[in-house]
Amino acid sequence: MLVLVACVAQFLVVLDVSIVNVALPSMEVALGLDKAGAQWVVNAYVLVFAGFLLVGGRLADLLGLRGVFLAGLVVFTAASLIGGAATDAAVVIASRAGQGLGAAVLAPATVTMLTTTVPEGPRRHRALAVWTAVGLAGGTMGNLVGGLLTEFLSWRWVFLGNVPAGILALLLGLRALPRGHTPRRRRPVDLPGAVLATSGLSALAYAVVRWGSPGGNSPSTWVALAVAAGAFAAFAVVEVRFARVPLLPPSLLGIRSVVRGNVVLLLVGACLNPMWYFLTFTMRDVLGFGPLLTGLGFLPHTVLTIVVGVWLTPKLMRVVEPRTLVVTGAAVAAAGFAWQSGLDAGTEYLAGILGPAILISLGGGLLNTPVTVLATSGVPADDAGAASGLLNTTKQVGGALGLAALVAVSGSASHGGTPIAEGYALAFLIMAVLLVATACYALLLPRSVSVATAGGVRARVADDRRG
Secondary structure (H helix, E strand, O other), X not given: OHHHHHHHHHHHHHHHHHHHHHHHHHHHHHHOOOHHHHHHHHHHHHHHHHHHHXXXXXXXXXXXXXXXXXXHHHXXXXXXXXXXXXXXXXXXXXXXXXXXXXXXXXXXXXXXXXXXXXXXXXXXXXXXXXXXXXXXXXXXXXXXXXHHHHHHOOOOHHHHOHHHHHHHHHHHHHHHOOOOOOOOOOOOOOHHHHHHHHHHXXXXXXXXXXXXXXXXXXXHHHHHHHHHHHHHHHHHHHHHHHOOOOOOOHHHHHOHHHHHHHHHHHHHHHHHXXXXXXXXXXXXXXXXXXXXXXXXXXXXXXXHHHHHHHHHHHHHHOOOOHHHHHHHHHHHHHHHHHHHOOOOOOOOHHHHHHHHHHHHHHHHHHHHHHHHHHHOOOOOHHHHHHHHHHHHHHHHHHHHHHHHHHHHHHHHHOOOOOOHHHHHHHHHHHHHHHHHHHHHHHOOOOOOOOOOOHHHHHHHHHHHHHO
């Protein structure tokens, strides 16, 4: 039951990263948004999500999983209701920020459910494979569901649809999470670390999103970058020297699989998360698709991601090293993005979208579960929430950085009479190059993960720290 609850909540969190993409053109018309405003509808969620993930992850360790998880669901569902009823662009963007706040609490809590209740080894691999596949499916289905809702109802239902789903997850959580599922002892919250981490991540996310908007090279962007740098420096000092219970335990950064796994997740997030944004506008602006056809255009991504993530990858993990799967998956996805970059106004759906989708979905499905396992392997139970928060933070920060940078680059390439298709093609080509670099870096990942026995976990952690 806990695995089901974790997967339902994770599905909602990831669904909302992408569900607005197909609705953006309709929202532009209804709310009077320009391209910069449309980007903020996407990134208001990502900005707050990324800014609060470390705090959200640590809260489950310090205050108890049940209360933190349920509180995150309430905030997420209430914000969705407000967004669906909004008549002003500013309220919609604010509601997206509220969804991001709830998601920042929910996402690490779902990983914590699995890493603290399922022993390391094949059972945890299967649980994380299902969790990862559900998350990937949420990202792909967000576009399909968003297209169907926008076509047959209105863009408002990309928000309102979360309300019954959130209530269902809340009821499941009330039943599945025991009241006694709390830390062995209450520990103080690292408030200085929380403030500094949130400030630094939020300032960084704001700076990169602002940079990707028109007029982004402004004093406010550089001030935000300076604030982020100062906050991160102060955060490091607080965590190492002053915090009794650090928000991000320095010991985590001594585990090789955690550090290198998170670097891979950062790079992968910079490609796979922005992909939905660019494919949506590619199908609309280059292929001339409406909301329904755009949503259906993402169906191959959805089906292949589920098949590869839920069925194929767990089987392969029994006989193939996680590192090998990560390297292979990144290389295959890179080939898909390189193919995708060849799309132009004369390209049809089968060659321009479906063919690349097969490679991108296969590659993403192969690498996500193994790198998630590696990034959470050998972590003590008391720090599981912190590791989960770090994992989700790196993915979302990577997505925000990637989207901001790619929007800026593709926008520049589309100016001066250059067809807009060439701007999108350049974005996909950059994603391909970045994934090739990811495959090379992934060769530095550990060959295997911690064994299931308590003594084995301790031995492996020691080995990772030496690495």
